[in-house]
Amino acid sequence: MSGFKARYDEYAAQVELELERLLPLPREDWPESSRPKALAQAMRYSLLSGGKRLRPVLLLAAYRTLREDLAPALPFAAAVEMIHAYSLIHDDLPAMDNDDLRRGQPTSHRAFGEATAILAGDALLNLAFETMLGSGLPRACQAARIIAEKAGAQGMIAGQMADILSEGRSPDPALVRYIHLRKTACLLTAPVMAGLTLSDAGQGMLEAGETYGRELGLAFQITDDLLDLSGTPEQTGKSGGRDAALGKMTWPAAVGFDKARADASAAVDKAVLAAEGFGHQAPFFRSLALSLLERVR
């Protein structure tokens, strides 16, 4: 497990450098610079404000199953984090979850105003595609397509829409699962499958990647729901009971606390099983899935 932690931190550190490289702060404001400084500042604020970098780490770890040198995959890894950051900015908006804090800092619209926050989100989504398509990798188009599908109207955005539409309704396990699979699992499956695609993995490995991402996503969201119920603000970085305050449909609310804990364990077990498909990277993916359960222990 300690080897896992070191490897994870090594991946995350490379992602951090790549993000900084891809989004430098312009020295001049417009019209001298091609990018208004306020826009770049808001993009950097959300993208470079810490976070676990789980999605880009998944992409790099998947790419590593068949490739030694990580460097070519770094733009793609950064792009997935841009999509994650955009989704958080838009999710936090007053018309959506109306959150004031994210990772202990004011949310984008609290720091920069709503208009800038909306545009910074748009710009990060767009920059993700610019970055992937500019990477020059032989299978960039296919990998970017996977990410687009998982992030889109039948993937992550469908989950966000369903999440908002179902607020205040009585919890229904089928709907909660629909939401979790899309809102959370899609953007964990996407980097695993994109990383494998970029490394030219075969169909069997891609199927293992899809299962792994799905189960990791379910486990991740259920443990998140459990933490929101029982965790301290120090553990979660946000105020507790937020889901209940918003009338969110959570898994514990749908099936009960004990069943939710058991389901999180079962999803981790399935992810651990799927991790066997990742060759010499199997131990890393296994440890990553197991580490989720430590959050709610």
Next chain:
Amino acid sequence: MSGFKARYDEYAAQVELELERLLPLPREDWPESSRPKALAQAMRYSLLSGGKRLRPVLLLAAYRTLREDLAPALPFAAAVEMIHAYSLIHDDLPAMDNDDLRRGQPTSHRAFGEATAILAGDALLNLAFETMLGSGLPRACQAARIIAEKAGAQGMIAGQMADILSEGRSPDPALVRYIHLRKTACLLTAPVMAGLTLSDAGQGMLEAGETYGRELGLAFQITDDLLDLSGTPEQTGKSGGRDAALGKMTWPAAVGFDKARADASAAVDKAVLAAEGFGHQAPFFRSLALSLLERVR
């Protein structure tokens, strides 16, 4: 000119069918369907609500310079219209231009609420990339990259940001030009260059395309500003004097009404000159540029 009109309408009609094909309404609501019906409805509302289809027509006309069969380029043409539609949805939001009407209909957030409007915009941008990357065209990746760059934080979004930041400030020609080049011209240049790229055009033609799109964009925005000052709601589809009410920096406000009219003419002249680079499609591109001036005659 009448041949031009018939050709334009023929292109636009094909775009209309392609948009309908790419975004069908789901029959079931979630969790049965993979896409929440409310999201699909909002996406369709903005995408299929008419409009001149100028951007996709430009893409098809550019593709036709070197290709006979338009069919392979249709998904790309539709994708550019999706990006245009998303930008209008987000632009109309209360935090941005706070518009109630668009093409004589309630804006997306008035019809569906703000949360759905934000997500429908996000989903249309994302679907544009899904569509382009799924088109299977040999040069899809390069063409999509051009569109991403022109639509992004150094292109259209930079223009929108600058437009909002400059509201209420005294008009400065350099800033107004910065805004018009990005907010308007970038998304006219993008389809011309993407269409040429998809048809495998050479460097000379691409340069003509860049000039044409830029000058068409400037002429388009200046005539739009002039119409906002002098046009009737019937001509413009929106309430007159909207720019002044929002404190927008317009070209007539920066340089005067007469100079603005002369500048629109000069930009059209430059576009007409650049149109010579489009081979047998030159007459179409020439007529299109000239048709802009009719709006303010």
